[in-house]
Amino acid sequence: MLNEMVFQSEDAPAADRLAYWQERLEQTHAPVRLSSDHAHDFRATQRVLDVGAVCVWPATFQSMVSRRTPKLIRQSDPEVFHLSLVVSGTARGRWGDHEVVYEPTDLHLNDSSVPWEISTGRSPATAVGVEVPKALLPLPRRAAADRIPRRVTTREGIGALLAQFLTQLNTGTSCYLPSDGPRLGRVLIDLIAVLFAQTTETHPLASDNHRRTLVLRIKHFILQHLGDADLTPADVAAAHHISTSYLHRLFQEEEATVGAWMRTRRLKAVCRDLADPTLRATPIYAIAARWGFPRAADFSRAFRNAYGTTPKEFRHRASLPH
Known part of the structure; x- marks a missing residue:
């Protein structure tokens, strides 16, 4: 099966579990600030799949608010695009004056170089997160922030194909060999590149x-x-x-x-x-x-x-x- 690492908030004392989860997000995505009504005993589980140059991390977590602030961006920016396939639960994303609501099967996208706030609903949420280095996608660096969409439907087209790929990767790692990881990563990069090309076609690339x-x-x-x-x-x-x-x-x-x-x-x-x-x-x-x-x-x-x-x-x- 694919190589993977599993992290659970229960590995830390109850009072430290939200901080532990924040540390996990810093390592797999980017530095963020978290708050939660469950801060006294936060529950979350994360798997990190080894698929080469991209990072794929299915996760389930209790309701929380995650913020990436301008100060955090100045301090550390891994220069990645983030995608999440929402499996269960709901979320609300905010970028300046823009707001987007996410429901199961939606694809959420953001940029580590842009401030944002994501708040999940009252029920625990499950998502498959993906981190892609910007250097691996042919999108002009200066225009990245206003070119990528914030929400993509998975009912048809490349969104549906990408969702199917992530769902299979999340549930069926036992049918792959560790050596398949880099190849699967390259396929994932290609799918995301096509998604970006299609969703930004109204803003022609440079x-x-x-x-x-x-x-x-x-x-x-x-x-x-x-x-x-x-x-x-x-x-x-x-x-x-x-x-x-x-x-x-x-x-x-x-x-x-x-x-x-x-x-x-x-x-x-x-x-x-x-x-x-x-x-x-x-x-x-x-x-x-x-x-x-x-x-x-x-x-x-x-x-x-x-x-x-x-x-x-x-x-x-x-x-x-x-």
Whole structure:
């Protein structure tokens, strides 16, 4: 079956369970602020499915209000699009002056770079959440906030197909092998890309759509080969039948050069593993090598330059109770 991790609020003392759930959302989505009438003994369960570059997390939780504020966005923005397939329960979303009501079978979408507030109904809610790095979708970065819809019906078209895929993934993980995870993730990315293309067709994509699509493929390729320590920009260019100089020109409009983007993703993968309690016994050098840092000195220098601390100190702080 697919690899998955299960988290339950009951793993924490009753008084700490809402804070525990907030921490889970910070790790699987983005930093948020939670409140709930059940704060004294909050109940929630989350499964995190291993499907490659995207994060899929079916969850059931009691009524709550979740807020992503401008301050939280300034402090930390993972640059992801979020989708939730509402399985049961209801919710109300607010973005500025806009308000949307969600019911079972609806698809809810939001952007980690935009402030929002989501409040669920009195009954417990169940949803299948999906986090997709913006870098993997060919949507112009500057226009993302006003291009994506907030609610998509699943009664027909690509919305129905995406809902069926998520429902099957949620209920039928036993019929897949762990090695199927990355392939399923790529299918999911393609479905979401088509959904975005259809729902934003009244707002035509920018004229550089071909460039964005190529950059999307390149970034996806890099994410699938992060563990290859010998991967160079020249290798990436060759794999896409373009020159190295053209590759660098493509990344001039991105947030970093191709080399820096690759290094940042490797470091983020290392941080995720260092914070994973199930990998606590795995040596730091082994985790670094797994993500393309075979030389300890180079890795330590890159890590300190990026995070201002050592990998050992980072792992220690991540293990402390919050």
